[in-house]
Amino acid sequence: MIANNPLHNLNLRGAYCELADLLRLRFAAQDLKLSARRPARSLLTGGERTRMRGRGIDFEEVRLYQPGDDIRTIDWRVTARTQVPHTKVFHEERERPLLIIADQRATMFFGSRLCFKSVTAASIATTLAWAALHNSDRVGGLVFGDTAQHDIRPRRSKHAVLELLQHLISFNRQLTTPVASASTLSLAEILTDLRRIAKPGSALFICSDFHDFDDACEQQLFELSRHTEVTLMHVFDPLERQLSSNVALTISNGQQRCVLPANDRAFQQAWQANYEQRLAELVKRCKRLQVPMLSYSTADDIQGLLRESYSALAPKKKHHRN
Incomplete structure (x- = not known):
């Protein structure tokens, strides 16, 4: 029966993630290969x-x-x-330690379709962690919120993945509003600290909406990419990309309210143009640094798209997909 099939309906939903859902993602990760490397013949020097x-x-x-x-x-x-x-x-x-960095800041606590961006990021991070463990990589990571962060030392152990999952849930459950405080950790600060954690030869997967990616981030990413393999996993919501509504929408930043007009074509085009401009700038920076980037929407079939990019049978990864 479909209901008993562990591969059925593995995509996470809602505003928060549950441990049972993250544990089930190990089934979706079984056929994923995070790079096209061939196994080494000697396990003494690395796999x-x-x-x-x-x-x-x-x-x-x-x-x-x-x-x-x-x-x-x-x-x-x-x-x-x-x-x-x-x-x-x-x-x-x-050996190639694999580090998974998951953004669980306030701006990720938003979604208009299947789930919030924070849940999508947790889903991607968890699937990658299980895939790395299946491939016998040493798995570690870094989970960060608005005011705190926690790093997990890379280990070739299920306990390392479970520790990552526990911190993903902990930071995810602390989210209550999409409005960031003035003292929120910046992405540049996280990338700077990541240079301390990531050892040369490591593979880094950074899951975030990259809303505050700036020149300082680009500089830190350049330094990281010199000695590690970095991949950006860009998470967004369809409403951020295209505003389309038959009724007026009320938005707030926690202090002020604003009503967005309904069916205002000029406003909707300006909204979409602003998003496309920010995304194009991020893609441009990635190409300049030769860092691959994959984009995932909260409305996407995340597990299906990860299989398209990282399946052991896939001929080639598709980067800069929007």
Whole structure:
């Protein structure tokens, strides 16, 4: 029966997430591969191949000998044939810790369709964590709210994922309003602290609406991307992108109220143009940094889209999807 199928209806709904729902997402993560890496042949140095080159066992190429190269890697056949010293280059095998960063600030406490942005971010973060555990990666993360944050040390253990889930729920349940306070932690501060947590060679997945992404964030992201693999998971609500209503809508920032006119085409076009401009700026910054970004709506089938991007059978990830 469909009701007993654990893969049925795994997408989260509502304003808050439940532990039972996050635990069920492990079924959706079983066929996900977070990168196209081939397994390493030696588990002593790490379970995955990286782009780092060194004294590994997977042959990469032959190139001209350079001062400082180990003479034991000289390819004597090519050297004899060309009369010019050549050396072999190998892929070095390293572990790749995976860090999942989840935004649970006040601006994420908003949604007009299936769930709030905070719940969508928690769903994405949880699915990625289960997928990493299935792939035998060391899993850790950082969950942050308006005034506090908590980081989880990467471990190849189910306890690391469960710790991440507990903090996701804890920060999620603290949300009561979409209106941010004056002392809210900025994304730039989180990215700055992330440089302390993320070790070289780590993979970082940052789930947020990136509403406060600015020049300071770009600089910190540049520093992070030099030594880690960063992917942005952009979360938004359809109402933020396109305002369409047959009735007037009343909005408030906690201090003032404003009535949005109904069926005002000029206003709706300006609303959409403002969103598209901010999104285009974020995409432009990502392309400049060569950092991939995926966009997810609160109305999307999150698990289906993650399978499209990260399924082990998928030929290629689709980045900058809007």
